[in-house]
Amino acid sequence: MAGHCVSLTTWNSVMLQSVxxxxxxxxxxxxxxxxxxxxxxxxxxxxxxxxxxxxxxxxAKGHKLLRQVLEAGHVPSNAAFNKLITAFxxxxxxxxxxxxxxxxxxxxxxLDIHTYQEVIHGVCKRRxxx
Numbered sequence: 001m002a003g004h005c006v007s008l009t010t011w012n013s014v015m016l017q018s019v020x021x022x023x024x025x026x027x028x029x030x031x032x033x034x035x036x037x038x039x040x041x042x043x044x045x046x047x048x049x050x051x052x053x054x055x056x057x058x059x060a061k062g063h064k065l066l067r068q069v070l071e072a073g074h075v076p077s078n079a080a081f082n083k084l085i086t087a088f089x090x091x092x093x094x095x096x097x098x099x100x101x102x103x104x105x106x107x108x109x110x111l112d113i114h115t116y117q118e119v120i121h122g123v124c125k126r127r128x129x130x
Contacts, residue, residue, distance in 0.1 A: 011039055015048040019055075027052045043069065047080035059087040063096070075107045082114050089122020097122070 011034050018026040027048060034041060041049075046069050053062030063084055069076055081104050088096040097119060104111060 006037070006039070008039060008042060008045070012042070012044045012048070015045065019048050019051050022055055024052050024055050043074050043076045046074070047076040050076065050080040051083045054083040054087045057087075059084065059091070062087070070103065070107070075109065078104070078109055078112055078115060081109065082118055085115065086118045086122065089118060089126070092126055094123075 011030060014030050015027050018024075018030065031041075031045075031049065034045075046065060050062040050066050053059065053065065062080075066076065066080060066084060081100055085097050085100055088094070088100070101111070101115075101119070104115070
C-alpha cells in the first residue's frame with residue numbers, strides 16, 4: 001500500500017463485512033494493518049472490535065474495551081452494546097446486562113428492537129433451562 005492512503009471508511013467497511021461473516025481472523029488482520037499504517041480507528045472500529053471479542057467468547061476483553069472507550073468520552077454503536085448484552089445473557093450475568101442497559105440510557109443510546117430482543121431471548125432461554 002505504499003503511496004496510497006486508504007480511508008478509515010474503507011477499513012471499517014472491510015471490518016464490518018468480516019464481522020458479518022464471522023471472520024475474526026480477517027478483523028484482526030485488518031486491525032493490525034490499520035495500526036501498521038498509523039490509521040486511527042473511530043467508535044465504529046471499536047464497535048467491531050467489541051463484537052469480535054464477543055465472537056471469540058472473550059466478553060471480558062470486549063467489556064473492558066467498551067468501558068475504556070466510554071471513559072474517554074466516546075459512545076460506540078448499539079451493535080457493540082447488543083453483542084455484550086447477548087454474551088452476558090448467555091452466561092447468566094444479568095447484573096452486567098442491567099449495567100449495560102443503564103449505561104446505554106445514560107449515554108442517550110436508543111434501545112432498539114435488537115436490544116430488547118436480546119434481553120428477552122436471554123431471560124426466556126435462561127428461565128427454560130431452570
